[in-house]
Amino acid sequence: MQLGDILDRGDAEKGCMDLLFKLKRQSREVGGAVHILLGNHEVMNVDLDFRYVTQNAWEGWDEPAKSGSVRLDIKASLAAVGFPSYMKPRVQAFRPGGVEAKRLSQMQVAIQIGDTVLVHGGLRKRHINYGVQRMNNEMYAWLRGPPTFKGQEKPDIVDDSDSPIWARLYSVPTPKLSAEKELEDVLKTLNARRMVVGHTPQLRGLACRSRALVPCRARAPLLSCPLPLVVYGEGKRVGIRLSARGDVLRKVRANVRGSDWPCWCVCVCVCVCVCVCVRACVRVCVHIRVSVRARTCMRARRHKCIRCTLCESKKERESKKRERESSAVREA
Secondary structure, eight states, X not given: OBOSOOSSSSTTHHHHHHHHHHHXXXXXXXXXXXXBBOOHHHHXXXXXXXXXXXXXXXXXXXXXXOOSOHHHHHHHHHHTTTSOTTTHHHHHHHSTTSHHHHHHTTSBSEEEETTEEEESSOOOHHHHHHOHHHHHHHHHHHHHOTTTSSSOOOOGGGTSTTSTTTOOTTTSSSOOHHHHHHHHHHHHHHTOSEEEOOSSOOTTBOOEEOTTOOOOOBSSOOEEOSSOTTOOOTTXXXXXXXXXXSOXXXXXXXXXXXXXXXXXXXXXXXXXXXXXXXXXXXXXXXXXXXXHHHHHHHHHHHHHHHHHHHHHHHHHHHHHHHHHHHHHHHHO
């Protein structure tokens, strides 16, 4: 099971795509199945939104083959108008009806295996009312494009900020009570026990949301479930293996050293910054105090010197006056 966002994840994204679809084909040959879901970054590439494409990821996409229809070939060429030449192969590959877009059409928005629902962002009640299979069918038609499907636009319900590929209400660090209630209603409607989602990075690792909001510390996509199904304790890598019906066959865990290292790094950095700031403030205060004392002493000395000078000048004048008076008396 892969929950989407294969694209826009570095220079080796095409190799990842090729490997996953190879595994999908091989598993089908031996009676198994590999499920790959659409993420928001796959849809962004089909929308020709390449903000997160790395520099070397523009290479390796094949030039589109001629379709045999002049109109379709002209339409494919017009899709790349306005893009630099090094971007055009990727643009033509991912536009609706392009080679890679057709490969993405094999990926669904959401699926349910037994009592487990899997989706990239999250399913809400209005998505269930709209119809999960209807969303999958409309996305398939949009990605396949002409000539198989003419005039098929991307469904609006997948295009808003709270769509199944963009929703984060179940995967934020502290979900609201209304989100937990909606999750329970969605699972009850689908007759499911758990929902597995990705999309939102979990800095503390895999998180299992239940009524007790029990966090599972490990590095993996988010698991949103109505029951604390995969809680193993501190410092463990957590995972589950499902059967074809969605039953939990085995719970997988492995020791993970330093699973909380980002939190420890943040704490250490904050402590160091506080210590440095306190030390700098102390030094500034000491410097100001010393400067004030020095200025006070200098003023006192300056005033003292002025006063002494005035006193000495007065004494000299008085002594000279007495000398003049005495000399005048002697002359008389």
